[in-house]
Amino acid sequence: MHLCGNPRFHLQKQRMRCMLHIVINPTAGKGRAGRLQEQVAKRLAEMNIPHNFHFTQNRMEATDIVRRLTEDMTGDIDIVAMGGDGTLNEVLNGVVDPEKVRLGLIPCGSGNDFAAVAGIPEDVNAAIDVIARGTARYTDYMQCGNIRGINAIGTGIDVDILRRRAKAKILKGSLCYLVSLVASAVSYKGCIFTEETDKGSVPHHAFIACAGNGKRMGGGISLCPDATIDDGLLDIVIVDNLKLYQLPGAFLKLMTGKILEHPHTVFHRSARMKVVSSNTMPIQIDGEIYEDMPFNVEIVHNKLRVYRP
Template sequence: MTNIRIILHGKAAGNAEVRHAVRTLRREGHGVGVRVTYEAGDAARMAQEAVEAARQGDVDVIVAGGGDGTVNEVFSAGLAARPPERCSFGILPLGTANDFARSAGIPVTDMTAALRIAAESRAHVIDVGRINERNFINVMTGGFGSRVTVETDPELKRRLGGLAYVLTGLTRFRELSSNNGRFHAEGFSWEGRFLALAIGNGRQAGGGIPLCPDALIDDGLLDLMILPELDAEERFDALARLLGQGAAGIEELVVRVRSPWIEFTSDEVLHVNLDGEPMHTTLFRAACQRSALAVHLGSTALLGPGSNGASSLPANHRP
């Protein structure tokens, strides 16, 4: 039996599929408790409480029930609370994009299957990214792409899902402005104007766009992608390919590097998005926190060779 604590975004409190998943796993013998968020800060507080319950032996798996922002908040707060060795984390994907869940092989249309992964699969120890004092699990974006994520209409996201980000980006490409910045990483330096950047622990953002298509979440490295400034006539085509095909669609245009740390400075304010949470900055240091958190994943290419060996933990079955 596994004792699960779900931290559920308040908007999903009445979700019939979630209720069915909880009932199903309880019938199968697992202990499933649910805490529902009501206001800002609840998810982090509940994650800390769940870690304390894990220390007492009452919780084995802490599940983030929501979108990428909820996953970030729960996982980050759980990591900060220093979970005991046998405490692991899972995902119940209930957001618009569910970018990390999709790339991590978590079923986004079957809540019972997703919860069963958290209860019964092996947990893999994954890396966590950190920008200044804030963690990110998946991808940090900067420049135009981060603005699109923030400015996409919530109703459009509800109706169209990830396609809403693509439509918003294409309709606002004329507003596309570049930023100036200086990047440094291990054995790498680049300076100039750029339209967009991504730093990936995971691979995709913005509703399924693979911005860092080769990133791994257990290699101790972050993947940096920079799209340099383009002439006005090139922008629409490049943006359309980026939004439609991801970074692979503009491979000849982008600058890439893989490093355990990345530093950025600028004289201009940069719009940044951390797993769906906006921020503004003129400088940051991104670092990879290696083997930071045990997480239950589906079948995914995010894991490097040998990930089924010493880098994974047994499922948290309790007698």
Template sequence: MKTLLIVNENAGRGKTKKRWPQFQHYLNALGIEHDVHLTAAPKEAIEVARMAGADQYSYVVAVGGDGTVNEVVNGIAGQKIAFGVLPAGTGNDFARMLNIPRDPRLAVRRLSDRNHTAVDLMEMNGQLVAGAIGIGFDGAIAEDINRTSWKKRVGPFGYVLSMLKLIFTFPPFTMHLKIDDRSFVFQNCWLVAVGNSKFYAGGMKICPDAKHDDGLLDVCIVHNMSPLQLLKLFPSAFSGNHVLHPNVMCLQGKKVRVLTDPAVPIHGDGEILGRTPSEILIRPQALTVV
């Protein structure tokens, strides 16, 4: 079985470039025959993965973080190719979702077992998302981080810095939300997160009940809070206890439509996807993962 590894050496604040020789050592030690493509530009992994089927690869492995995972997953969409990940990025929430170890030796050993599982994917306006989508305040944080390259290099600390920068200036919005055949209106909304995974932003359990193979979208809405209340709530998101707050609502469904006034930014797997309005669908068991 031919295996292609797509390596984003810039992922993980450049740590992937340092860790890649360790991964390659264990790949060779375990006798995993493979080809390697080192990406040199954003979105390059999409095109490389898209050509993998024509080159008769049976496995395509992303080496990097959640942004690399997102690109490769979009590239292999619709092809009969199994996907794998060797986590070397900043957040690694997709790998965390599947309990794939950060340790290079253990991660490569997991890859060598060739055990397959089917996972769901989300689709938003034609783009696939593997883990979670953030709309509103969280999308604005992602935009700020992407505008300030050094914040990417400091990992989760950069997320906190952007949050502190924006929390007193970001204007809460009105949201019209439709989940399947149910309609809701939320005033003074800060954010809505839609999760296929419970994790995002480097380990926050934003949708703590989300499962990657249940055919459902989990939706978390945060509304009617002051900036100081939101700031106080933030640490509890790492344990998932934020959902106990009376102004946090969790819902489930298979189709989510979001309309906001005004339009607000959206990220998926940490990548900027545009602004509302948006429609998000679940694609059950759309991806075979090693």
């Protein structure tokens, strides 16, 4: 059987020979992805790996490109996201049938949270080597309505933080997240909702609520520090009923990856998370804000394969 069509490929290690479809956001990482495109092309040519670049110019264009690439395929296909976490999310949401896709990542964004969790290096040649010589391993993703996420889905102050970060002109990464977090904390009043679990309904007045597949968000903030990307479970973290004087301690725990140690943190694992609120409650999926989407998340296990060490 031809290697590219072998359903057991995810269990094997070998040198890449299939066509790589590289979806590149040239503006990712302040233009870093665009500047590295020639280096990637040269490296792949040296390794005799056939490849095509698909450039995006607009928001959500990566989703459209991947949908066209995957809608009529008969066998497996290799697709590489070259950009940041946003590009990766757009690529994931364009996949028609995740079971027929092997997904690679060349991280070139400002945060690269998923790449860090998956062990994919930011060095371009090293990232290509992971794709070319590594293994396509089963990797969980999350489904929320008709939108997929691979890193984190949440509500609460993180939505307010993302809005502030989007307006930031100078600061980037975790420093921008911290500054935005402090600014948001001054005015944020919390969100009131009920979490529906297998054991019943639990009311919350939360500072932040997150269903995590990956450990990190916001350019290095470990909100779900114990999460694993292939265990078939969401790490559910809710920071509940915080008083104003307790915010500094919660911030410190969050920034040092120890939020689970805070006495007001509720933590458990589940294959799904459903949140019900009487008010419209915006959510974020991998850093993208959705104003009117119900917070009803489930993990998808053993469907998607990702090239990672």
